[in-house]
Amino acid sequence: MNDRIFGNEQVISTMEAMAASGRTAHSIILYGEKGTGRRTIAGYYAQLLMCRDKRDGKPCGVCPTCRTIAERNNPDVLYPQHSGKLGGYSVETISNVARDAYVKPNNSSGAKVYIFTDCDNFDIRPQNKLLKLIEEPPDYAYFIFTARARAAFLATIISRCVCFGVSPCTESETEEALELRGTSPEDIRRAVDCFHGNIGRCLDYLSDEELRSRVDLTKSLADSIIRRDEYSLNSIIFPVSRERRDCREVLAMLDLLVRDAAVLLKSPTAPVIGCYREGAQQLARKLTARQAILIHNHIERAKRAIDSNVSMPLVLAALCADIMDT
Numbered sequence: 001m002n003d004r005i006f007g008n009e010q011v012i013s014t015m016e017a018m019a020a021s022g023r024t025a026h027s028i029i030l031y032g033e034k035g036t037g038r039r040t041i042a043g044y045y046a047q048l049l050m051c052r053d054k055r056d057g058k059p060c061g062v063c064p065t066c067r068t069i070a071e072r073n074n075p076d077v078l079y080p081q082h083s084g085k086l087g088g089y090s091v092e093t094i095s096n097v098a099r100d101a102y103v104k105p106n107n108s109s110g111a112k113v114y115i116f117t118d119c120d121n122f123d124i125r126p127q128n129k130l131l132k133l134i135e136e137p138p139d140y141a142y143f144i145f146t147a148r149a150r151a152a153f154l155a156t157i158i159s160r161c162v163c164f165g166v167s168p169c170t171e172s173e174t175e176e177a178l179e180l181r182g183t184s185p186e187d188i189r190r191a192v193d194c195f196h197g198n199i200g201r202c203l204d205y206l207s208d209e210e211l212r213s214r215v216d217l218t219k220s221l222a223d224s225i226i227r228r229d230e231y232s233l234n235s236i237i238f239p240v241s242r243e244r245r246d247c248r249e250v251l252a253m254l255d256l257l258v259r260d261a262a263v264l265l266k267s268p269t270a271p272v273i274g275c276y277r278e279g280a281q282q283l284a285r286k287l288t289a290r291q292a293i294l295i296h297n298h299i300e301r302a303k304r305a306i307d308s309n310v311s312m313p314l315v316l317a318a319l320c321a322d323i324m325d326t
């Protein structure tokens with residue numbers, strides 16, 4: 001059977017309606033946070049295009065086509081390779097896809113689907129090359145793109161795609177999804193406390209020790225800010241400067257926590273989106289709304305500096321000083 005898709009009912013029912021009416025879009029963009037199921041939904045769309053045994057307008061989930069798509073092992077559902085440090089797609093990759101797209105599919109359903117995952121760093125040149133392909137694709141070729149935001153794409157690409165926003169589920173849906181996978185109630189609680197309705201991130205949290213330590217580190221940073229302990233803030237943040245990816249992720253989680261504090265200042269029982277509710281509550285007691293916004297701005301600036309290759313120890317030292325001066 002297929003992995004059940006939690007939440008995003010509207011996206012799924014629109015796709016099913018497209019398939020039922022025979023008006024499936026050749027190019028779609030699925031945008032939303034990582035972990036919200038963009039790739040699973042992309043696979044579901046491929047099944048809708050290719051399953052020959054649909055029931056009530058849904059792919060059967062058990063035929064060889066559905067199964068191989070779910071296992072990411074279907075010769076006509078292709079995942080072009082990322083390239084380069086930032087993980088974009090190269091002009092060469094797009095040229096290869098363009099050539100391959102004119103080779104007819106193997107399967108009897110007559111569709112060939114290309115799923116471009118994580119298009120967040122898609123350069124303009126390859127996108128322009130891609131544009132030519134999606135403007136006039138062979139009638140059996142489909143293109144699915146996933147990214148954090150629609151803004152990752154050129155307006156000319158967006159105008160030729162049907163765009164679907166993919167959202168996190170509710171916490172109780174996430175609990176159910178984790179329970180179905182045999183996760184213990186204690187682990188479910190720990191994961192959902194950090195990543196709420198984002199099933200993918202909850203699963204990462206449970207399986208990835210490095211992510212757990214980045215969460216712990218973010219919590220310690222928040223504790224240092226709460227205590228206004230500059231020495232501890234500096235010494236905790238320093239090891240993060242070794243890895244750009246760690247640095248980005250920790251700053252993003254810290255930013256969510258500060259955002260939570262700003263929200264809790266206004267409504268103390270509001271739901272949080274960050275990984276540390278108690279920390280956000282304590283911060284809300286220490287900061288004014290203006291200070292929370294200033295800290296958010298400092299973190300944003302640090303994130304931009306890190307993306308533009310400024311020395312990370314320098315950025316983080318400046319960030320600690322800015323936070324303490326707030």
Ligand SMILES: [Zn+2]
Pocket residue numbers: 051052053054059060061062063064065066067
């Ligand atoms: Zn099927």
